[in-house]
Amino acid sequence: MGQINLERKDGVALLTVDSVEVKNGLTPEMGRQLADFCEEIDADDSIGAAVVRGAGGTFCSGADRRRWQPGADQAEETTYKEAGQVYGAFMRVGALKVPTIAAVRGAAVGAGINLMLATDLRIVADNARIMSGFLRIGLHPGGGYFTISGRTAGREATAAMGLFSEEIDGRRAQEIGLAWRSLADDEVEDFAMELAKKPAKDPALAREAVRSFRTELGPPGIGWEAALQFERATQMWSQRRRNKS
Template sequence: MSTLEITRDGPVATIWMNRPEVHNAFDEALIADLAAACRQLDADDSVRAVVLAGRGKSFSAGADLAWMKRAASYTVEENLADAGALAAMLRTLADMKKPTVARVQGAALGGGTGLTAACDIAIASSTAVFATSEVKFGITPSAISPYVLRAIGPRQALRYFQSAERFDAARARELGLVHEVVAPDALDAKVAEVVASLLQCGPKAQGAAKELIRAVAHQPIGDAVVADTVQRIAHLRATPEAKEGVAAFLEKRAPNW
């Protein structure tokens, strides 16, 4: 993976986008490498949590200019394939069974905002800057829209998808795009703190919690939703992980995960 560096610290894997000379901007190679890395780490049972980060001054400044220039000459079929690869990568990241944490510093523009939103948890440096800037180039933030809309809602998206305004980390937290904003020198400590909390919890339960959110979000609270939640908890209670979690709590010890 020429565009990435993957590091391990015990059960925690960090995917470093490693194109600092272009502020980790997207091109075909970075998109393909990110998708492959997410699949690889999701299939590795020794990995409990995944951090997505960027080397250098920026998290990701969005589309690489050379890639955009190439895409401008694509046929409709080539554009469909190109856009499909980006959409598939974002979905692969968003659908990972294990918790994902975005470590965001500097520019997180366009696709960088999309990556932030596609992760389960986002921790930003106070220096981070965000934008859905696609309309400045005569296009729309289509591929990232499901994840950004999930984070900030349609009302705020109506403003930022059309204005392409840049907004800082404090505003990103107000909008719901990021969970925490810290000083630059505290970013790694805050990410480590959040990851430590994640590691205390049952891995299969965390995957089930992500599925639960997808199933229940924006659904009316009716018989079908209530019945579904009953089925989910009943099946989980019967799993070895749940039995170990309850036993560890009652015996006042750490669970075996």
């Protein structure tokens, strides 16, 4: 059903979303595993940076639709908690004590764009497909999307992608400030690792620096945690009504 893999190399933690049969769609179990690995990373003082990527040349296609229950009661305890495990994983990545980079190849869609936005920096492939995709399939965004997108891409791009379902490639992502660099697909992960190795040389300093960075430049408007809860009820409503039309 998919898994998250954790590797350690030269002081860098490499987190890989591995569910290639569904283009790295996330399950609640993978969300819990991702959060658990974040705990391991934080507890390992030899790690000074982390890179998040997807297996098989795709970053993350969103939630694993095999587990979707559109039209069901989204407030039912198990369903509600399982969705929360995926959202909580994004926040846990965003709260890692080390600087984080998303190495984005292929698609970053829906929940996948939230995972990408959870990191401190993004390196993307020129031909990457990046879109929120929620309204396109009849769902309200979740995971605090507007807050975490707005802090990086700004209001205009967040409106275009979140409200009007615009899709962008890696080059456009760099142009609008959603990514630091757009590169050929086969260069993305190596470049992300090379960047990550720089702060990883001094893990203690890297952890202090990223704490200051996020405290001073964190999400605007309401906090991320509040945004996640603020969006939750409306997304549940949109999931329930999706199969009733």
